[in-house]
Amino acid sequence: MMTITGPRTDTALADTNQHYDLDPEIFGLFLDPSRKYSCGLYRSETDTLADAQINKLRFVAERLGLRGGERLLDVGCGWGSLLLFMAREHACRATGISPAARQHAYISGRARELGVADQVSTWQGHFEEIDLPAGSFDAVTMLGSIVHMPDLTAVFARARALLRRGGTLYVSESCFRNAAAHGAFHRRAGTRFVGETIFGWGDMRPLSDLVRGAEDAGFSIVGLDDLTADYRRTIDDWLTNVRSATDDIERIRPGLTGELERYLEIANAGWGYTTKHYALTCRKTR
């Protein structure tokens, strides 16, 4: 049974491992083959979920301006889709961070299978606490992870400190559409079910909070993309996969299918009305 944890407003760290440390095979049953657990990018009516996730990784590489061989830090690396893609396609030296223990074993196995074990490494822990040398990365990415970090100011400042001058931070995140929607909806039952019962802690702050965090840390904002319609379609595809894999998911984790369906349906009900999904690109220009 899942642990229900209250909001951790008293601390700068949130515990979300109850979800991300579930058996990695569960995620293989409803995500794309790379197990990317964030918004895809659909370029045509016929794009599959797998196409959309590859499109999205190419889009991130474009926003970062990768030329090859960069030192990249992926904060909240999930099952390593971005690390492995950037190592293989762009010869990056890719480092991942995540507090969820099971993700690290999965990533190191995949890196060996794909022949990029010497380029890919991971650290287990919270980004807010991990000690890495200042200025040691050309690029930092956060896809769907800043939602789990209570202190935006500290997180943006830390990302900036880790980048070399001229380096780029890419963040994509789900947000309430403005401060009023955040105030009205973040304590509603559906939002709490997703944030607390599923994940342990999550807060979809409005884009203006992310922009303020980035600006206050000293970043220049160099790009903003609205990916709301793409996340709706991504979640539709995940829901279809959850429904067709019900028996297998239930075999691994009895009772999980209903919770996953409820969380994904709640997430998809809000797009464009109460919630948005944005990609924010920030540069350390000085």
Ligand SMILES: C[S@@+](CC[C@H](N)C(=O)[O-])C[C@H]1O[C@@H](n2cnc3c(N)ncnc32)[C@H](O)[C@@H]1O
């Ligand atoms: C929605 S998943 C996204 C995973 C990955 N970025 C992707 O696109 O597939 C969020 C990830 O953030 C990680 N995470 C949560 N809190 C974190 C923290 N404080 N520091 C680093 N990673 C964190 C979770 O363990 C999970 O791997």
